[in-house]
Amino acid sequence: MVDSEKFADQTEPNIIRLTHGEKYLTSKWYTGSGEIAHKKDGRSFEVTANFTLTSEVKVVEGIFKPENEILANIYNSLGRCVAVIDQTVNELYGEQVRKYFDAHEIPLEMMAFRAWEVDKTPETVHRILGYLGKDGCDVSRSEPVLIIGGGVLSDVAGLACALQHRRTPYVMVGTTVVAAIDAGPSPRTCTNGKQFKNSIGAYHPPVLTLVDRSFFGTLATGHIRNGIAEIIKMAITDDAVLFELLEKYGSRLIETHFATLGENQELAEIADDIIYRALFSYMKHEGTNMFETYQDRPHGYGHTWSPRFEPAVKMMHGHAVTTGMAFGATLAVEMNWLKSEDRDRIIALCQSLGLTVYHPILEDMDLMIEGQKNMRRKRGEGGLWAPVPRGGIGACDYIQEVPPELLETAVAAHKAVCSKLPNQGAGIEMYLSDLGLE
Numbered sequence: 381m382v383d384s385e386k387f388a389d390q391t392e393p394n395i396i397r398l399t400h401g402e403k404y405l406t407s408k409w410y411t412g413s414g415e416i417a418h419k420k421d422g423r424s425f426e427v428t429a430n431f432t433l434t435s436e437v438k439v440v441e442g443i444f445k446p447e448n449e450i451l452a453n454i455y456n457s458l459g460r461c462v463a464v465i466d467q468t469v470n471e472l473y474g475e476q477v478r479k480y481f482d483a484h485e486i487p488l489e490m491m492a493f494r495a496w497e498v499d500k501t502p503e504t505v506h507r508i509l510g511y512l513g514k515d516g517c518d519v520s521r522s523e524p525v526l527i528i529g530g531g532v533l534s535d536v537a538g539l540a541c542a543l544q545h546r547r548t549p550y551v552m553v554g555t556t557v558v559a560a561i562d563a564g565p566s567p568r569t570c571t572n573g574k575q576f577k578n579s580i581g582a583y584h585p586p587v588l589t590l591v592d593r594s595f596f597g598t599l600a601t602g603h604i605r606n607g608i609a610e611i612i613k614m615a616i617t618d619d620a621v622l623f624e625l626l627e628k629y630g631s632r633l634i635e636t637h638f639a640t641l642g643e644n645q646e647l648a649e650i651a652d653d654i655i656y657r658a659l660f661s662y663m664k665h666e667g668t669n670m671f672e673t674y675q676d677r678p679h680g681y682g683h684t685w686s687p688r689f690e691p692a693v694k695m696m697h698g699h700a701v702t703t704g705m706a707f708g709a710t711l712a713v714e715m716n717w718l719k720s721e722d723r724d725r726i727i728a729l730c731q732s733l734g735l736t737v738y739h740p741i742l743e744d745m746d747l748m749i750e751g752q753k754n755m756r757r758k759r760g761e762g763g764l765w766a767p768v769p770r771g772g773i774g775a776c777d778y779i780q781e782v783p784p785e786l787l788e789t790a791v792a793a794h795k796a797v798c799s800k801l802p803n804q805g806a807g808i809e810m811y812l813s814d815l816g817l818e
């Protein structure tokens with residue numbers, strides 16, 4: 381207790397501030413400090429603690445090329461690398477990963493897991509925990525696990541890391557667009573619960589996220605399109621320049637899988653720019669509000685009703701999000717928050733990229749209201765906090781209440797707008813089954 385006395389506050393003698401000495405620190409990424417205050421009754425006290433974590437995000441090229449030292453520098457000193465890889469990614473890139481660690485003479489212990497949406501279950505988390513735990517690799521609590529895969533794997537393996545030793549760090553290499561720019565760096569690790577997607581989880585961001593678009597070359601085009609939805613989300617709510625870039629280059633990014641098919645240096649630079657802008661915009665809000673305790677979260681746009689209807693109709697996540705975003709834009713028009721021209725621009729961008737802007741499931745009022753109820757509970761009961769664009773593209777605000785009558789009027793208005801579109805607003809390969817993910 382000598383240390384604590386050193387920090388006793390002279391002006392408030394009942395408070396003891398405790399900063400733990402550097403020499404005791406065993407983690408590079410997590411630190412904490414706090415204070416403890418006696419109450420006057422001499423029988424109670426209050427602890428206030430701060431928790432600091434560091435999470436770095438890097439856009440890189442050729443992460444598993446032997447000359448790239450980033451991962452070798454991390455795992456060399458640890459004497460091994462424990463990795464969890466998506467089964468499909470293992471088939472495509474496993475050899476390259478193994479060769480990389482061989483070239484750097486770092487022993488690699490890598491296990492592949494099937495990580496489809498249907499595998500996003502507590503059972504998968506348990507299986508990964510089995511691999512990381514005592515009977516598996518027995519990872520230490522300061523040894524970052526390497527996770528290589530898409531959003532499903534980053535969610536479930538990230539959650540397993542959060543649970544292992546209560547907090548084991550991990551390095552994320554996202555191999556899909558969604559994982560690269562959204563699920564990968566996100567602090568929200570999770571698994572699906574009954575009826576409601578992503579409802580069980582922990583806030584546990586990677587200590588390092590490496591974003592390398594060269595993986596996108598082997599993705600099905602449907603997954604590229606699906607991932608772009610999360611970029612559009614940040615463009616609409618936070619970055620008007622990004623929106624314009626997507627209007628200009630979005631289709632070419634899909635055709636060329638972010639400039640990984642064919643040689644086009646100029647497009648490659650634009651692709652990296654778009655990825656960087658999306659990541660920066662997202663982490664600016666997400667990374668500074670790691671526990672989601674503040675509800676000014678633009679990245680929740682499109683995610684208010686979709687967690688309820690996405691599993692109900694087995695839609696691709698990105699398509700469910702664009703449906704939610706397009707509906708949110710019409711709702712914003714109904715509330716006089718947005719001009720109809722801006723809403724039409726949002727719909728036009730999504731449609732030009734083959735993304736869904738309307739699904740008849742929106743007309744199921746019971747389900748939509750239940751979705752709102754679930755979301756209020758998830759966001760803290762203070763209100764619905766539904767982000768929608770306000771005042772133009774690149775800015776947003778939060779709706780606290782959507783009464784059933786307004787919900788119904790907005791759905792009818794949205795249906796009317798979308799009924800004039802080709803396919804009534806349906807997108808290309810909008811269902812999980814279209815991409816063989818069921």
Ligand SMILES: NC(=O)c1ccc[n+]([C@@H]2O[C@H](COP(=O)([O-])OP(=O)(O)OC[C@H]3O[C@@H](n4cnc5c(N)ncnc54)[C@H](O)[C@@H]3O)[C@@H](O)[C@H]2O)c1
Nearest residue numbers: 468530531532533555556558559562563566568595598599
């Ligand atoms: N935690 C968050 O903040 C957050 C944010 C957005 C999305 N998500 C979650 O992410 C999930 C969707 O992630 P996703 O779109 O990456 O899907 P996914 O993880 O299911 O990956 C899609 C498919 O592509 C395969 N794949 C992965 N990389 C590949 C590659 N480079 N080449 C070829 N195939 C490859 C996978 O095996 C899988 O079959 C959803 O469950 C969603 O809820 C989470």
